[in-house]
Amino acid sequence: MKSFKVYSWSNFKQQVQIKCILCRGLTTLAQPLCQLCLATCPAPLCFCSCCGLPIQDSDTGICGQCLKQPPLFDRCLSPFLYQFPVNRILQLVKYQSRLELIKPMVVSLAEWLMDYYSDDHWPEIMLPVPLHRNRLRERGYDQTLLLTRALKKLLCTGGLGIDLEIDQQLIKRTIHSVPQQSLDAIARQKNIRNAFTLNRKPPWHHVALVDDVVTTGATVSEITKLLKNSGVQRVDIWSIARTPET
Ligand SMILES: [Zn+2]
Ligand SMILES: [Zn+2]
Numbered sequence: 001m002k003s004f005k006v007y008s009w010s011n012f013k014q015q016v017q018i019k020c021i022l023c024r025g026l027t028t029l030a031q032p033l034c035q036l037c038l039a040t041c042p043a044p045l046c047f048c049s050c051c052g053l054p055i056q057d058s059d060t061g062i063c064g065q066c067l068k069q070p071p072l073f074d075r076c077l078s079p080f081l082y083q084f085p086v087n088r089i090l091q092l093v094k095y096q097s098r099l100e101l102i103k104p105m106v107v108s109l110a111e112w113l114m115d116y117y118s119d120d121h122w123p124e125i126m127l128p129v130p131l132h133r134n135r136l137r138e139r140g141y142d143q144t145l146l147l148t149r150a151l152k153k154l155l156c157t158g159g160l161g162i163d164l165e166i167d168q169q170l171i172k173r174t175i176h177s178v179p180q181q182s183l184d185a186i187a188r189q190k191n192i193r194n195a196f197t198l199n200r201k202p203p204w205h206h207v208a209l210v211d212d213v214v215t216t217g218a219t220v221s222e223i224t225k226l227l228k229n230s231g232v233q234r235v236d237i238w239s240i241a242r243t244p245e246t
Pocket of ligand 2: 048049050051052053062063065066067
């Protein structure tokens with residue numbers, strides 16, 4: 001009897017060669033951004049341990065703004081700055097359904113988190129920042145939920161003993177606000193105010209709020225306020241990229 005070799009989808013993806021989305025050099029389906037291009041993605045060398053923004057060499061590791069008035073959330077952890085090519089990649093994911101491009105970004109986030117939490121307590125749950133249902137209908141997918149699921153897969157199936165669930169029911173976006181990227185910092189804050197509600201009292205002390213990009217922090221601060229008013233003690237923000245202040 002003839003035997004057939006069975007290839008799993010992940011083996012298949014690792015072997016199929018495609019062109020890198022940036023340099024057009026050869027890479028694999030499992031890694032649509034080649035290693036060389038991934039290495040050119042801008043990352044903060046030195047960043048504030050609170051808001052995640054790049055800082056100059058500082059003794060405390062906390063930026064002047066956070067020393068004066070710390071944000072509501074406790075940490076913002078992002079492996080990349082929202083600059084080329086990371087901004088381009090995330091826009092392709094969000095607006096052109098290039099969902100396969102999220103993978104190399106999520107791998108970097110997972111590595112960043114594993115490094116950070118080797119020295120700290122992991123949160124008890126991951127809470128993706130939700131889309132309004134009208135926007136979900138327009139777009140057909142929720143890129144933040146997809147990235148959170150990809151992250152869970154990387155963190156929890158690697159035999160690392162990390163056990164994190166996703167709760168996508170707790171936070172509801174009740175107001176269909178205009179997209180934040182068209183607004184300045186003050187308008188963003190106003191636009192997002194009261195845009196979310198919690199479905200129930202959260203049962204956790206320490207949570208991770210996941211978003212694709214953190215710009216002024218208006219969205220994550222608004223949700224953090226709700227969570228902390230409902231008894232959550234620590235809110236860590238996880239995102240692929242952080243927009244540096246201009
Ligand atoms: Zn490349
Ligand atoms: Zn700071």
